Amino acid sequence: MHDFKILALTKATGGIALYNRLLLSELDKMGVVSHTLCLSEEAESYAQNLTELGLGAEAMPMARYSIDPLGDARVLMRTLRLVRDLDVDVVICHGSKAGFIGRAVGLITGRPIIYRQASLPFLKRVQGRKASLYWALDFAAKWFGGHVVTLTDYARRQTLAHKLVRPDRISVIRTGVDIDRFRPAEDRAARIRALGLDPDRPVVGWIGRIEAQKAPLDYVDTLRRVAGRHPEAQFVLAGEGRLRGEVEAALAAAGLSDRVAMLGWQSAPEQVLQALDVYVLTSHWEGLPLTLLEAMACGCCCLSTDVDGCAEAIEDGVSGRLVAAGATEDLASALDDVLRDPGLRRRYAGAARQRTVALFDKTEMVAKWIELLSNVTAGKSRARGTPRPIIPARSPSEGR
Template sequence: MSEPVPKIVHVITRFVNGGADENTLLTCNHQAEAGFEVWLLYGNEFTKRMLDLLDPRVNAIAVPSLVRDASPFNDLIALVSLARLYRKIRPDIIHTHTSKAGFVGRLAALAVPRAAVVHGVHILPFTDEPFLKRTIYLLLEKVAALRTHAFIDVSDGMRDLCLANGLGNVTNHFVVRSGMDVERFRRAAPANDIATLRHETPGAVVIGYVAVLERRKRHRELLQTLLPLLGRHKSALLVMAGDGPERPLLQKMIDEAALAARVRILGFRNDVESVLAACDICVFTSQREGLPRSIVQYGLAGKPIVVTRLPGIEAVVRHGENGYVVASDDFSGFASSIEKLLENPDLRARFSQASADADLSPWDARVMGEKIHEVYAQLFSDRGGRPRGQRAWPLSAERQNSDVAEC
């Protein structure tokens, strides 16, 4: 008689075209392919594209009251809704992602005391915030940490920040890189629209930025910083792939500077790998992040990278070897770093080769899936428990898949 299949519930605030969302998508699909019973509970913001990309075996349920902004009324309803869903599903693992779902989802897990709770640390909400907001956010994280058996951090920097602020301990933090199809970025051909733009500009050097157009990504500051540089370097072009609430304002800034021919907002792109293949320099100016997937993709594409300092960034960008890492508030230094690369093709080529030679295999989606599975297995081993009706957590995802196929 076959044993019951372990149940895993993932909870995320938004299921849109963002890094944490893609990470969750790939994790759900990997686990569904391995034969687990997988559930995804997502909030009121989602895209049809992301839902369509889910493995059909993943049970996806919208929780409309799960919203990104603070809303005591909605948050209470979301708490009750998640608790009811947990009691109905009776999961072995609850794996939360992002800040709001992380807090509400872990608190709701009190309704199912048998479940092991894992929180994915993609970003920490209390970093780079005013004192009062930081204090409140940190307090909420500490409360949620009381109902957390394991933390999965996207970078060493995220882990270290958690530990420095009293969230968890060295034994229940696990660094698992945010996975992707690494070969897709290594072998891509340049996007046709950017190739055409390059053809129209003699000696063009294309600067690329891939990020959701939201305030914390600081596209405004990047544009303001690059205006003098674009004036000095007529061959420099800037393309920004992404969409979001900042787009109208950014387009207005571009139009007022009469730079529409040289600065393009590309909108959301399914072919990010081709966008990057068409770029000569890649940049990232966010102030508050984990380790952005875009930066890893820049490295996979073999590009020189200019970034603001973020936790764990040194795993991908080695200052002076394949790019420049600049202090978060030093936009003058950021512009100077870009200008060095604009003026020196040999330096660009050297940095490009260094990026291409880097070992970024830990970011392979398959590696991520297996490492998350190992965390689950170790968690059950350490707790001395097991999934409901099972002798132990399955040894490997592949073994679980094989066992299910034989039933």
């Protein structure tokens, strides 16, 4: 058992939110107490989800993609109050903006702060013209102190090369998945039939947020190049997002509306992944994508762009295939290869499962977090009183 009290700051959607939920749920089993300040869109539902799991949580509005001086100041003040009222040992911040606010809190309060990178927004290929602003924010926050956690060795190298942290204040903790939950299905045919598909025909799938970062239109273009050569193949696309209408229009224009099943958002993604022969990831940038690791753990043959952590997840030509982002012709060629050769699909799938068990088991991830939490809180013991009751955050409509 571990006597840590954690305050987490995180956006309430996507892989960031899933990572925070997984980490805190696992730490909770070890006696770690946590409270999450859920930020940005979907904050209320995410806070409710954490609360149902027995974790402390509350929602707080925050502009996700822009600087909002008044709104960001409210998040800062709420965080300061929670640090005091909950008498927390450490603050864990997920994502760039939460990381800046959290490290400012650390400077003010003297509490240990851990900033977990979700991606590398200071790179121009990730955030375009906004990259310099993200770099400036991270560079300024460097002087606030705190410890940085990256998801990959590549991210560590980039962060150091851009002079955003001291070498003794950065660690690599790879994302972990539940390899018992995400595993090959005992009755895969039943999983396929549950999707309304034919177990005797190969299934190709894409799962994610239907947003520009994930490049779902590249998946459509890939299928446009391949589907005609493989009438036996079945295709699915699972998820929701702002580009759904564009994706449906592109499928219609390519004559694929009847070939691609749109499955919507999945609360139990393993049930879809366990039905797939081939999983396709088309992202233009990532941190270390959770869904890719889950697909590998489920024994899918995985084809992915080579961006960021994807290139550390898959060994090209051994546990899957990697292509350049946006290179839909190359991705189509890789998909054509594995659809033509079931033996190749099975070899990639088996190697992917083995690699996930060896490198991306959540047990290893949690152990490294426990070690880091112990290190950053060592020597920080202080007189502790009874934590004050949490004072609910006021909504903007309640005034100041």
